[in-house]
Amino acid sequence: MDRANTLQIFGLDGIPEVRSGDDVAQLIVDAIRTSELGLLDQDVVVVTHKVVSKAEGRLVNLSEVEPSAFARRLAAITQRDPRHYEVVLRESARIVRMDRGIIISETRQGFVCANAGVDASNVDGIEVLCLQPLDPDASARRLREGLRELLGVDVGVIITDSFGRPWRNGVINVAIGLDGLAPFADYRGQQDPSGYELRASVLAVADELASAAELVMGKLARRPVAIIRGFQSEGTLGTARDLVMDPTRDLFR
């Protein structure tokens, strides 16, 4: 059994500015109802974490942050806001690299990324910082259940963030929350058409779906949700936490 050979990816227009306490499933359903897309079983709904974080109130008002001495020292080097560094440090479980004002850290959720996933944003003209959801896999699970209750469909859900990478310029979208999908397509032990066994062939399809969705999202249009249609998830269901490499296997801890 192998993949389907056609995918469609739709960017969903009509999601309003999200506020703390909003029901993201309901906002998506409202937007789908005003589009002609519908939502089908096995569709994959991909959502930028920023929308989820805002709905969950994962925002920090910069004016309420008291920077530590360490945050102040970092800021003195880079001429940036010490309160921003303070929040990055609070969201970090461990610093992986720190140089030239850049912090690559492991977040409390276990992901390694720049600035502990803390984004500058604003709400009603007030400067705030947007944090990753506390448990993005749980957020994905709730969103999937919400869509099932509201529309009676069984979809996969991916919550994304955009991460930089060592050695390559630019950021790409990856999965930080997941439900109803297999995060990997595992071809180990299977044979390619020449009869050669496929080695080292565990594909992180959840991350590839996250990246694919970003292509229709657009940062300027308010289009934080995409629907991927035609993808057949196979293999063991899992979470985005499964994408985090075990420290004992990781050469770049």
Add this chain to the structure above:
Amino acid sequence: MDRANTLQIFGLDGIPEVRSGDDVAQLIVDAIRTSELGLLDQDVVVVTHKVVSKAEGRLVNLSEVEPSAFARRLAAITQRDPRHYEVVLRESARIVRMDRGIIISETRQGFVCANAGVDASNVDGIEVLCLQPLDPDASARRLREGLRELLGVDVGVIITDSFGRPWRNGVINVAIGLDGLAPFADYRGQQDPSGYELRASVLAVADELASAAELVMGKLARRPVAIIRGFQSEGTLGTARDLVMDPTRDLFR
């Protein structure tokens, strides 16, 4: 100006086993003619590097490799084939990490990846190693010109490889060769719908397109080519070499 909100991705069936000296553009055109897809201006044609490498004769017959003392020592630790290590070392410009038999190196092309991008494969039952194209950007350029000559269309071309990443399990498809496309979507200095300036927003869309294409390729079906329709490339044209981070900016050299 922002992105289109719908993409289609087609996996192209009908590409035969590729041999040294084959014209990849002609093979793709033949497969397109037996499909109902056609090829349109602004389509992005995404091709697994293995097909390009084979056509360019970038294969090494394992039986003709004489391993060095260093390759033999590595193989003694891991019980693997010393000739494989020898070829990985020959394709490496610099070793970034080496531990437990795993080699992460910078290839002669400048990409950092496991095993210098050397894949085990076979041709007519003989065990061979498949190397990355010598100059994947040039390969992409030739393929794009070939498609223009044969079909009169102006497409973007991406040549991909699947790379592992630090901190995350599984491999994802990335661009190692590129022509006729902007590798990045650069939102710096622009404002989001809340009027907030987008910082750190240089998206590596070439890598996201590479990952999206992988979702329809399948490793078991012989489907090494995908066509992405509906993507509007904007910004400065470039090459996959532009995706390689400058050493002075890289915290993980």
